[in-house]
Amino acid sequence: MALTRAEREAFLAEAHVAALAVDAGPGRAPLTVPIWYGYEPGGEVWIMTGLESRKNRLIGEAGRFTLMVDRLEPTIRYVSVEGPVVRTAPATIEELRRMSARYLPAEKVDGYVDFAWKNHGEQVVIHMRPERWVSSDLGQV
Numbered sequence: 001m002a003l004t005r006a007e008r009e010a011f012l013a014e015a016h017v018a019a020l021a022v023d024a025g026p027g028r029a030p031l032t033v034p035i036w037y038g039y040e041p042g043g044e045v046w047i048m049t050g051l052e053s054r055k056n057r058l059i060g061e062a063g064r065f066t067l068m069v070d071r072l073e074p075t076i077r078y079v080s081v082e083g084p085v086v087r088t089a090p091a092t093i094e095e096l097r098r099m100s101a102r103y104l105p106a107e108k109v110d111g112y113v114d115f116a117w118k119n120h121g122e123q124v125v126i127h128m129r130p131e132r133w134v135s136s137d138l139g140q141v
Contacts, residue, residue: 001136001137002136005133008133012045012079013041014069016069017034017035017069018069019033019035019067020037023061023062024058035067036102045130046125047128050122051090052121056088060085063085064083065085074139077135077138080133080135081128082133084131085127085128086127088127091124
């Protein structure tokens with residue numbers, strides 16, 4: 001059964017690892033990779049990736065991307081959201097800390113942020129405006 005707007009936005013706001021998909025060009029299947037993301041109901045989806053990454057290049061060329069998140073327990077539920085990129089900006093250490101705190105235990109955030117900031121190279125934050133949604137909870141049938 002499809003989720004209501006409130007249900008799908010609340011589910012997307014939970015800390016799932018998403019599958020990001022973006023057009024990879026003629027003769028290629030979409031690039032699909034796992035990624036951390038941020039979202040608050042009613043807002044934009046945002047991701048952080050390397051400035052020189054293939055993801056960043058392909059998203060820049062396509063001008064849009066899709067995220068899909070799912071879970072298996074207590075019921076199989078998923079949300080897929082697709083939309084245009086509305087802005088890209090250099091990442092800040094505060095954004096890295098915010099994203100890391102969403103996914104890591106509190107005691108690991110500082111160490112991870114320090115390591116990532118020093119070793120992952122220049123990062124960008126890409127914001128997407130949700131435009132199309134597909135969702136379902138297969139346990140509600």
